[in-house]
Amino acid sequence: MVSGPSFWGKQVLLQGNEAMVEGALAAGCTFFAGYPITPATEISEVMSVKLPAVGGTFIQMEDEIASMGAIIGASLAGAKSMTATSGPGFSLMQENLGFACVAEVPCVVVNVMRGGPSTGLPTNVAQGDVMQARWGTHGDHPIIVLAVSSTADCFDITVKAFNLAEKYRTPVIILSDEVVGHTREKIRIPHPEEIEVVDRIRPNMPPEWYIPYEDNSRGVPPMGIFGDGYRYHVTGLIHDVRGFPTQRADEIVPFLTRIHRKISQNFFDILMVDTELADDAELLVIAYGSVARSARRAVREARERGVRAGLLQLITLWPFPRQILEPYLKKVRAVLVPEMNMGQVSRELKRINQGMTRVETLNRIDGNLITPAEILVRLLKM
Amino acid sequence: MAEVTKLIHKYLRHDKKFPHVWCPGCGNGILLGALIRAIDRTGFEKDDIVLVSGIGCAGRLPVYVDFNTLHTTHGRALTFATGVKLANPRLQVIVIMGDGDAMAIGGNHFIHAARRNLNLTAIIVNNNIYGMTGGQYSPTTPYGALATTAVYRNIEHAFSIAELAVTAGASLVARGTVYHATMLDRLIEQAIRKRGFSVLEVISHCHTQFGRRNKMGGAVDMLRWQKENAVRVEKAAEMSEEEMAGKFTIGVLVDRDLPIYTEEYRKIREAARRRLGAVK
Numbered sequence: 001m002v003s004g005p006s007f008w009g010k011q012v013l014l015q016g017n018e019a020m021v022e023g024a025l026a027a028g029c030t031f032f033a034g035y036p037i038t039p040a041t042e043i044s045e046v047m048s049v050k051l052p053a054v055g056g057t058f059i060q061m062e063d064e065i066a067s068m069g070a071i072i073g074a075s076l077a078g079a080k081s082m083t084a085t086s087g088p089g090f091s092l093m094q095e096n097l098g099f100a101c102v103a104e105v106p107c108v109v110v111n112v113m114r115g116g117p118s119t120g121l122p123t124n125v126a127q128g129d130v131m132q133a134r135w136g137t138h139g140d141h142p143i144i145v146l147a148v149s150s151t152a153d154c155f156d157i158t159v160k161a162f163n164l165a166e167k168y169r170t171p172v173i174i175l176s177d178e179v180v181g182h183t184r185e186k187i188r189i190p191h192p193e194e195i196e197v198v199d200r201i202r203p204n205m206p207p208e209w210y211i212p213y214e215d216n217s218r219g220v221p222p223m224g225i226f227g228d229g230y231r232y233h234v235t236g237l238i239h240d241v242r243g244f245p246t247q248r249a250d251e252i253v254p255f256l257t258r259i260h261r262k263i264s265q266n267f268f269d270i271l272m273v274d275t276e277l278a279d280d281a282e283l284l285v286i287a288y289g290s291v292a293r294s295a296r297r298a299v300r301e302a303r304e305r306g307v308r309a310g311l312l313q314l315i316t317l318w319p320f321p322r323q324i325l326e327p328y329l330k331k332v333r334a335v336l337v338p339e340m341n342m343g344q345v346s347r348e349l350k351r352i353n354q355g356m357t358r359v360e361t362l363n364r365i366d367g368n369l370i371t372p373a374e375i376l377v378r379l380l381k382m
Numbered sequence: 383m384a385e386v387t388k389l390i391h392k393y394l395r396h397d398k399k400f401p402h403v404w405c406p407g408c409g410n411g412i413l414l415g416a417l418i419r420a421i422d423r424t425g426f427e428k429d430d431i432v433l434v435s436g437i438g439c440a441g442r443l444p445v446y447v448d449f450n451t452l453h454t455t456h457g458r459a460l461t462f463a464t465g466v467k468l469a470n471p472r473l474q475v476i477v478i479m480g481d482g483d484a485m486a487i488g489g490n491h492f493i494h495a496a497r498r499n500l501n502l503t504a505i506i507v508n509n510n511i512y513g514m515t516g517g518q519y520s521p522t523t524p525y526g527a528l529a530t531t532a533v534y535r536n537i538e539h540a541f542s543i544a545e546l547a548v549t550a551g552a553s554l555v556a557r558g559t560v561y562h563a564t565m566l567d568r569l570i571e572q573a574i575r576k577r578g579f580s581v582l583e584v585i586s587h588c589h590t591q592f593g594r595r596n597k598m599g600g601a602v603d604m605l606r607w608q609k610e611n612a613v614r615v616e617k618a619a620e621m622s623e624e625e626m627a628g629k630f631t632i633g634v635l636v637d638r639d640l641p642i643y644t645e646e647y648r649k650i651r652e653a654a655r656r657r658l659g660a661v662k
Binding site: 232 | 450454458465469653655657658
């Protein structure tokens with residue numbers, strides 16, 4: 001089945017995890033470091049086969065901490081880099097993930113979610129890491145988190161994740177889940193000219209003029225890479241515009257403000273949602289990941305039975321797409337949030353809802369997927 | 383003297399990075415001088431050198447020198463360095479760590495980096511204590527010594543960094559001291575030139591946190607201790623076990639040629655191209 005470095009322009013039958021590799025390669029990924037963990041392992045396996053064929057490098061590190069460190073190092077030396085893991089491994093990556101935020105190192109981290117906490121339910125599906133993706137590392141920092149729901153998503157959203165990482169010099173987390181990762185579907189891989197690939201902006205001034213962390217209108221400084229003549233200091237300490245550690249309030253505040261601003265002022269470039277039958281909906285289902293597909297079916301069946309239901313699928317989970325959701329919250333009769341955790345996105349939704357509408361939750365934490373029938377039953381009762 | 387000044391002007395970052403964070407009399411300054419002289423002798427361009435460090439006193443070293451510098455998280459310097467080297471094998475990657483950094487939190491990364499044999503240089507400054515954090519016992523604090531977390535004496539046994547590196551499979555393993563400064567220059571140069579993973583353990587002193595607490599005197603006394611207790615590897619071979627008691631060896635412990643990761647990986651790329659029929 002795995003027959004080439006990519007299947008440009010072809011229809012192929014792929015697992016979500018495999019499609020993610022194709023998406024990464026299409027986006028220009030040349031470095032992958034990882035540690036085996038169910039249900040993310042196939043990403044490592046396929047990377048180990050395909051990356052060397054396109055001149056890239058795959059390495060299996062001694063643990064997830066090392067994997068995260070290695071992809072940061074590789075990115076600083078110019079590679080588009082990626083790692084993939086599942087819940088427990090994602091926990092181990094958090095410290096270095098914070099380093100990537102502060103040092104503004106583009107990279108992509110995939111978390112194929114499984115049941116937790118701890119070793120939990122390694123082969124079962126869950127969506128318990130939404131808040132860990134947002135707040136797992138320490139301190140205040142922005143982050144971009146995207147959720148995939150199908151094999152096609154795994155390709156498309158992975159390309160987008162690399163683009164956002166490069167554009168905003170930030171780690172981007174992709175939340176997948178066991179069902180998305182292991183479901184085989186037919187997808188069409190586009191031709192190279194059909195996809196947009198973004199590369200980081202590199203400095204073009206004389207090296208002695210380069211100020212590595214200087215603010216600009218985008219809030220994203222051009223990125224020098226090791227060996228290209230723009231020597232500078234990279235550190236996890238809060239740094240001044242030249243990259244050197246600082247404890248001066250007049251340098252700390254502008255820096256931390258800028259790394260938040262570069263994400264917040266570009267909300268609408270980062271926010272992605274998908275809607276179906278949502279414009280005239282009275283009942284709105286807000287879902288993400290594999291559950292969004294159950295919700296899609298449920299919404300269609302509800303319509304057949306005369307219930308004006310609609311679906312709003314979240315692709316960008318963080319920053320939370322408040323600006324997109326608010327208009328819907330103002331006009332629908334009620335919202336249903338089905339998710340495979342105790343209520344992580346529904347909690348965020350209630351936070352922004354502020355009494356605009358009724359928010360109901362449908363939670364499942366037994367390691368099984370929420371079915372279309374379960375959602376439909378709830379919709380018919382609402 | 384003029385030569386020294388020239389080197390300082392060539393390699394140090396002049397604006398805003400000084401005064402440095404180290405205590406007066408610290409061995410890190412001697413190491414930094416030796417490192418600059420060694421790099422100068424190897425003739426590598428500044429742009430080709432990447433200096434990576436972890437956290438701690440020794441971890442602050444890269445900030446002062448004008449290379450591509452990377453100050454990572456505690457214990458993880460070798461993992462970042464692995465990524466840098468794999469993404470661009472032409473870069474000369476030198477990693478500076480302290481004993482707590484490399485042996486405790488980074489111990490696992492250290493043995494696996496040695497086993498993997500990337501063409502990197504790891505310099506570990508061993509001052510037997512956590513200096514920056516305030517004098518807690520480290521994996522190289524001697525049995526029976528005092529520390530802020532071992533006020534009733536340390537009951538753990540110390541790692542021998544260099545011997546651990548030999549066992550883990552490093553290509554070149556050497557040990558030097560900051561007292562033997564000219565020898566240190568040469569050992570660093572040899573470690574950088576070595577093709578494969580090279581480890582240099584540098585015996586240094588923390589008179590502020592270790593010496594004072596253990597009644598070993600100031601910086602000068604501790605340097606004298608290094609002078610009196612270091613035995614060259616060649617001479618140690620002729621000495622009996624009793625004569626070597628309490629002493630340690632300096633010099634090159636192991637120098638062997640093993641397959642280098644990045645060169646092996648080139649073969650993997652060729653095999654993958656053949657298997658997948660790609661012509662890229």
